Amino acid sequence: MAILTLSNAYLSFSDHPLLDYANMAIEAGERVCLVGRNGAGKSTLLKILAGEAGMDDGQLIIEKDRIIARLEQDPPRHIEGTVFDYVAEGVRELAALLKEYHQLSLKIAQDYQEKTMNRLSEVQSQLDHFDGWRFETRIQEILAKLGLNPDIALAELSGGWQRKAALAKALVCEPDLLLLDEPTNHLDVDTITWLENLLLEFKGSIVFISHDRAFIRRMATRIIDLDRGKLVSYPGNYDQYLQQKEEDLRVEALQNELFDKRLAQEEIWIRKGIEARRTRNEGRVRALKAMREERRQRRDVIGKANIQVDNAVRSGKIVFEIENLSYQLADRVLIKDFSATILRGDKIALIGSNGCGKTTLIKLLLGELQPTSGRIHTGTKLEVAYFDQYRSTLDPEKSVMDNVADGKQDVEVNGVKRHVLGYLQDFLFPPKRAMIPAKALSGGEKNRLLLAKLLLKPNNLLILDEPTNDLDVETLELLEELLSEYQGTVIIVSHDRQFIDNTATECFIFEGDGILHKYVGGYHDAKQQQANVLAQKEQQQPKREEPVKENKKQAFRDSKVRKVKLSYKEQQELAKMPELLEQLEQQIQQLQQEINQPDFFSQPNEVTSSKLQQLAEQEQALDDALNRWAELEQIAEGGQ
Incomplete structure (x- = not known):
């Protein structure tokens, strides 16, 4: 049964409606x-489904008592209080109690005060009554996984971290319908994997917008395509959608071609000489007028962007020579004794958790930071173009055109002058769209605008920090094609696993504590090599057991069962201890072998969690058995 239904929705802000x-x-x-394409109205549609935006016409029906939560595309605005306070607002009715409990605890x-303690007890009682502890625990768990400090002021966080807080807020309330607008933006790959597992276990419904094809493939049970104001449902997975969509567009193009031929023939007929006009059929004339109107109303398929790079002169063969590089920020080591050579034409992906040092490494390479130790030799004739994920080089108040041309009418592309409006049409900005301020663009359109501005500059080194955020798939695939043919050097920071697979020739993976390792190939190639290296290290390490446990086991195996002061039941229990210990050790060894497999953590979360829980339970059972043996031995020895 449908929990939400949208009927005959119509919304228009310009010549072409967003919803038709x-x-x-x-x-x-x-x-x-x-x-759907960038600017098609996907984010607006999510706002309508959440009841946060209206329509010109149509009806939205939501089942009674259904809870809906939405993650916005952009970081939250007008923010006050701590991260915990903000996230707790997602629980709605319990928000005030949870925030007060957290504040009183701090x-x-x-400063311990009796009055404060009494109020804390009252709040605890109310949380007990409303089952609020479940949500308090959930908030703390999600904040911990996202790396968010619950006690820091939300206003002090960067836009990316604020968006993580917004994601936490949407997740904590356990809604019936979860609306997610680009949920993987600003998340590292490990956190995306965690989010995927969390959402796969989610019992409610989810409608999400994403450019991350790996995320879509794992998450989606159905695709809804917003194309030129119409919503079309495609059952099945993402690959099935791509195949069917291609066929639908082929059929549409064929139908349009036949229609245009008929229209041309009718236009020839109506323009015949005087004799033909005298005998023309009025019904045929009315049909022609209707065909003209139908052609005028037709919304053609949005084309692909035409992205070109203004290539600079070739750089030297060695772009960067990194020798024993280390960088420390206060007490934290971000990079430790790292060496690498980046050659002309290399396409390097930097992979690691948020805050691990990826942007720091880029700043070190660009000379914006100085190493704590080691050195970086920069090659010759480098011309750098830097794509900033936060779009800081865009002026939101300026028009699209002025952001690119800075008030001029012409731009120079590969030595050829072009009118700025013609150049922007290559990036799918028609003249009317090129006149509006950048702040009115969708997230994907802003990224296209940044690419248009960036690629005007002659370059032979592209540094791209999360370039795929918010881009539609068509533009994303075009960018991949451009990078694969690019003759210069590319350094990429991205959470998009397929994008890395399709573009990178080598990956630098941050493995914690400042350690970086280099792996050949794309994302999945690198992760497989990393898993193989870890597995080899595990095999090479001698198995060591805790001395206390080993001493207890050995002493037990060498001992004879003593019967003094032991009841008959205890004597039987002591006699069975060798078999029990051996059984537990075998079970633990088997579980450890399964967990040490390279592909263990690629399984569904419920499988890995179950195995890890079993291991913890078996290890606890072994500890309990050893302690019980020691207790029985002590009783027996006391009777000698």
């Missing part, structure tokens, strides 16, 4: 990916 009497329904438990820790 569109229809959709969301069933309980399904995960729907909403796809106050008690700093």
Whole structure:
């Protein structure tokens, strides 16, 4: 049964409506990916589904008592209080109690007062009554996984970290319908994997927008395509959608071609000489007028961007020579004794958790930071173009055109002058769209604008920091094609696993504590090599057991069962201890072998969690058995 239904939705801000009497329904438990070109209206549609935006016409029906939560595309605005306070607002009715409990707990820790303690007890009682501890625990777990300090002021965080807080807020309330707008933006790959597992276990329905094809493939049970104001449902997975969409566009193009031929023939007929006009059929004339109107109303398929790079002169063969590089920030080591050579034409992907040092390494390479120790030799004739994920080089108040041409009418592309409006059309900005301020663009359009500005500059070294955020798939694939043919050097920071697979020739992986390792190939190649190296290290390390446990086991195996002061039941228990210990050790060894397999953590979360829980339980059982043996031995020895 549908928990949400949208009927005959119409919304227009310009000549072409965003929603043109569109229809959709969301069933309980399904995960729907909403796809469409940048600027098609996907984010606006999510706002309508959340009840945060209206329509010019149409009806939105939501089942009674259904809870809906939405993650916005951009970081939160007008923010006050701590991260915990902000995230707790997602629990709605319990938000005030949870925030007060957290604040009182901090106050008690700093300055114990009887009055504060009494109020804390009252709040605890209310949380007990409303089952609030479940949400308090959930908030703390999600914040910990996202690396967010619950006690820091939200306003002090960067835009990316604020968006993580917004994600936590959407997740904590356990809604019936979760609306996610680009949920993987600003997340590292490990956190994306965690998010995927969390959402796969989520019992409600999900509608999400994403450019991350690996994320879509794992998450989506159905695709809804927003194309020129219409919503079309495609059952099945993402690859099935791509195949069917291609066929639909082929059929549409064929139908349009036949229609245009008929229209041309009718236009020839109506323009015949005087004799033909005298005998023309009025019904045929009315049909021609209708055909003209139908052609005028037709919204053609949005084309692909035409992205070109203004190549500079070739750089030297060696782009960067990195020798024993280390960088320390306060007490934290971000990079430790790293050496590498980056050659002309290399395409390097930097992979690691948020805050591990990827941007720091880029700044070191560009000379914006100085190493704590070691050195970086920079090659000759380098011309750098730097794509900043936060789009700081864009002026939101300036028009699209002025952001690119800075008030001029012409730009120079590969030595040829072009009118700025013609150049922007290559990036899918029609003249009307080129006149609006950048702040009115969608997230994907802003990234296209940044690419248009960036690629005007002659370059032979591209540094791209999360270039795929918010881009539609068509532009993303075009960017991949451009990078594969690019003759210069590329350094990429991206959480998009497929993008890295399709573009990178080598990966530098941050493995913690400042350690970096180099692996040949794309993302999955690198992770497989990394897993193989770790597995080899595990095999080479001698197995060591805790001395206390080993002493207990050995002493037990060498001892004879003593019967003094032991009841008959205890004597039987002591006699069976060798068999029990051996059985537990075998089970632990088997579980450890399974967990040490390279592909163990690529399995569904419920499988890995179950195995890890079993291992913990078996190890605890072994400890309990050893302690019980020691207890029985002590009793027996006391009777000698």
